[in-house]
Amino acid sequence: MLQDALAGAGYPERVLVACSGGPDSLALAAVAAYFARRGHVDGRSISVGAVVVDHQLQPGSDAVAATAAAALRDLGLSPVDIRTVEVAATGIGPEAAARDARHTALEAAAEAANASVILLGHTLDDQAEQVLLGLARGSGTRSLAGMRPVRGRLLRPFLGLRRTDTLAICAAEGLEPWHDPSNADPAFARSRTRVEVLPLLEEKLGPGVAESLARTAAILQLDADYLEGVANDTFARLQEQSGSTVSLPEEALRALAPAVRFRVIARAAAAVGGQQPSYQRLLAAEALLRRRGSAGPVELPGGVSVYRLSLAQLLADGPSTPPGVPREGARCGKLVFRLQKPPQI
Template sequence: MAGPDPAVAQLRSAVRPGLTGDDRPVLVACSGGADSLALAAAVAFEAPRAGVRAGAVTVDHGLQPGSGDRAERIAVLLRDLGLAPVLVVPVAVGTDGGPEGAARAARYAALSGAAADHGARVALGHTLDDQAETVLLGLGRGSGPRSVAGMVEHRTTGDTEWWRPLLGIRRTTTRAACAAQGLPVWDDPWNGDPAYTRVRLRTEVLPLLEQVLGGGVAPALARTAALLRADLDALDELAAGHLAALSCDDGLPVRPLAELPAALRTRVLRGWLRGAGVPDLQAVHLDAVDALLVRWRGQGRVDLPGGAGVVRASGTLGLEPVRDGGGPPPAPHDREEPDA
């Protein structure tokens, strides 16, 4: 007896380890596009064999005519695959972050809510091609090594675990798997609109790079992300050890912290401030706090998002709480003298 189509077999092989190694329920996020639909079919096939309950969620953004009817048709298709429960979640898309950002925020909030309601993790259909686009976006925006390191297969934000089992699968393979199984793919017109940066990367930049560099660009970018991620994970682990060793009730000691390499030192500072609940920490804030260590000229308090601040006093970096009513900073004699 002939086995499944090679593309179908690739998809099933990609999801199998994540199902056999974790018995928690799964909800597949499915838009009806080739990537998420191929993922849904693979999970529907493999989950019962792994003894895992698997359902799906389709989010109706309400941004295109007939979106509600389309979402219901996708839900019927997902139920026919054997997934249960299958949820259709309408959302109200705001304006913050532009059309893409606002739709994404609304979608992820809906998926997180569904996951919480059903005690499930969420499976997302991002592919190797999506990974390559993410790496290019990170490079172009200069948003730091973590963004260039791309997406990871397992990631937890808040109480939600996101599972991306297709990061090693090409977009052509998901489309071939849908064709082989007779699954009707819905192509979102937004995915071809050059008004969106990611669409232009997909349709203009990556094909040009492929032409200039002789092919293999998307796998090379994904491979670069994986190598960088391994290095970043090692640095994060080392920084966590230093933070545990240096932390005291008063804050962080200046001298041993200042002696660390910058890559470790800033990670220790980030971990310390995040652990203290400082929100929306950006590179500019870390640089200002780091200056208290290595570019010390007697500067005063560094104000942070949320209203707290960091000061250097008596050889220690200390975190000051939000000022009540915006009152004056501590008296100068409480502060450490600058380096000579």
């Protein structure tokens, strides 16, 4: 499985394993160490290092990180880097804030080690939990598509393995993984999903629920990729941009299929520096297309305002016309996106 993932990544010469010391990432490190000892994959040269991120969220986290690093060195991985991070209170939730801090640290470690690939130990169980959480939150296709096997330099070669498989690998290699107590803490939605919801579904619906959820994610990844590709191409064709303002012709927007139209609106918000809008905010912005005359603004996350300028307004406006909203040659109204203030950090 790891061999196929590395082949798909073009046989990188330098690889980092992200390891918390838990069973999933430690099992991945053990498998990667096999190739490190051989020095090649399918005859292509490879060296494998590792990085341990200490989030400092629990007492004794530095000792846990040091123990994990020692185990990685014993496996023969080199170098082994410990990165200590501060998880800021950003208002996006502790799990998301920790993930952002961790990914920043991983990218920095990869740059320092000149590694083109970072291996992550997420399993099929993690993927199933991700899909369930997305369903519970009413998320869209991209969220329900779960974690990607490949995203940038991040590779997740264990998405086809169950958590029991990684425990078996650790046992076979004589490794003693650390079991994060937060994984069983009911204060976290993911922990409740792992400890209570998935086992209950397996009990009531029969075995295979986790595999079915992971299969759903794989199918939706294909759908999401296609729709996002269409939306990106459509946005590039329609958008008129100047400085911090983007405008889209309402006539062309109305003609789009809803699945594409909502994605184009979200893409426009991102283009001026905004964040991914919720479905409710996208509905509010899209509703401007059904208004008469100039309308809005609707506020989107990240300090973005979106409003409708009617054709009459576009033709009548003088020098005060917002940047990026041309008067000459206007044939229809426009949906205008403008960054009003920088996003809150």
